[in-house]
Amino acid sequence: MATNFKSLPVIDISRLLLKCDDPDMAEDVGVAEVVQQLDKACRDAGFFYVIGHGISEDVINKVREITREFFKLPYEEKLKIKMTPAAGYRGYQRIGENVTKGIPDIHEAIDCYREIKQGKYGDIGKVMEGPNQWPENPQEFKELMEEYIKLCTDLSRKILRGISLALAGSPYEFEGKMAGDPFWVMRLIGYPGAEFTNGQPENDIGCGAHTDYGLLTLVNQDDDKTALQVRNLGGEWISAIPIPGSFVCNIGDMLKILSNGVYESTLHRVINNSPQYRVCVAFFYETNFDAVVEPLDICKQKYPGGRGGCQVFKRAVYGEHLVSKVQTNFAM
Numbered sequence: 001m002a003t004n005f006k007s008l009p010v011i012d013i014s015r016l017l018l019k020c021d022d023p024d025m026a027e028d029v030g031v032a033e034v035v036q037q038l039d040k041a042c043r044d045a046g047f048f049y050v051i052g053h054g055i056s057e058d059v060i061n062k063v064r065e066i067t068r069e070f071f072k073l074p075y076e077e078k079l080k081i082k083m084t085p086a087a088g089y090r091g092y093q094r095i096g097e098n099v100t101k102g103i104p105d106i107h108e109a110i111d112c113y114r115e116i117k118q119g120k121y122g123d124i125g126k127v128m129e130g131p132n133q134w135p136e137n138p139q140e141f142k143e144l145m146e147e148y149i150k151l152c153t154d155l156s157r158k159i160l161r162g163i164s165l166a167l168a169g170s171p172y173e174f175e176g177k178m179a180g181d182p183f184w185v186m187r188l189i190g191y192p193g194a195e196f197t198n199g200q201p202e203n204d205i206g207c208g209a210h211t212d213y214g215l216l217t218l219v220n221q222d223d224d225k226t227a228l229q230v231r232n233l234g235g236e237w238i239s240a241i242p243i244p245g246s247f248v249c250n251i252g253d254m255l256k257i258l259s260n261g262v263y264e265s266t267l268h269r270v271i272n273n274s275p276q277y278r279v280c281v282a283f284f285y286e287t288n289f290d291a292v293v294e295p296l297d298i299c300k301q302k303y304p305g306g307r308g309g310c311q312v313f314k315r316a317v318y319g320e321h322l323v324s325k326v327q328t329n330f331a332m
């Protein structure tokens with residue numbers, strides 16, 4: 001349930017990070033202030049910027065630059081890591097291959113997923129099995145991305161401790177059997193620059209309106225192009241104007257269910273109006289692959305049906321949700 005927000009809040013989480021591993025974190029005044037800001041942002045917009053997160057701007061920028069270099073390679077070179085169903089939907093997809101609500105998206109991407117050991121999740125996991133496909137060029141690609149994945153995983157877990165405190169009063173609702181063995185997804189995305197006719201950009205849809213699937217997304221976007229748009233309650237599209245060194249952070253479908261609709265997985269889309277190629281690296285922190293996700297008891301009691309209705313949000317198995325999305329995204 002979003003509001004008519006006109007901009008996205010900026011949250012400095014440094015005081016949360018300081019106390020995150022302290023069992024008494026809930027009593028800390030600094031933590032409490034961050035938790036209150038997270039709660040408000042998750043209710044009002046489902047989107048916020050995170051600063052003071054401790055990941056160096058240098059690493060954040062390098063990850064985008066090496067991604068840009070990959071997309072500059074000749075098409076044949078990129079096809080060496082082509083995404084196919086047989087490769088567990090991991091690898092490179094050309095412009096227009098990803099589909100949102102039936103319409104091809106004007107972006108190219110490399111999709112990576114946490115590795116799934118053969119047979120680990122039985123039939124549901126089967127379609128996503130396979131090793132990630134990393135390019136040989138640029139060199140250091142894999143090493144840098146693996147380091148980045150570690151940093152993002154750790155940061156997401158910490159932000160979720162704050163969100164857990166906000167929702168349930170305990171920091172650990174998104175650990176253990178819910179997300180103690182978290183799945184993750186990373187999409188390295190490139191959006192071609194807009195073509196102009198009579199001075200007007202063509203407005204190609206880089207990525208159609210969608211919600212994200214899991215718990216929390218960390219978006220690392222180019223500093224000099226405004227393209228990501230977030231829909232408010234009135235249906236207006238609000239731009240996520242880049243803030244260098246920050247992550248744009250948003251709520252996914254699993255956190256919407258867990259919160260019983262108090263937190264929204266907000267619709268968003270991408271339109272690159274700039275003449276320049278835009279790069280974005282989106283990291284999706286998810287529940288355990290086989291987690292059965294349903295509203296937390298406390299959210300059922302405190303907010304029956306979110307902030308209005310009387311219905312309780314339906315349960316979902318995360319892995320099934322992901323697989324159904326992936327299979328419709330790549331109707332090949």
Ligand SMILES: N=C(N)NCCCC[C@H](N)C(=O)O
Nearest residue numbers: 099100101185210212213329
């Ligand atoms: N793993 C995530 N969240 N990927 C987001 C991709 C969004 C577009 C996709 N075609 C869709 O329709 O969902």
Ligand SMILES: O=C(O)CCC(=O)C(=O)O
Nearest residue numbers: 187219221228270280282
């Ligand atoms: O490019 C962006 O800024 C966001 C991409 C996105 O929303 C996604 O891949 O889920």
Ligand SMILES: [Fe+2]
Nearest residue numbers: 210211212268
């Ligand atoms: Fe998204």
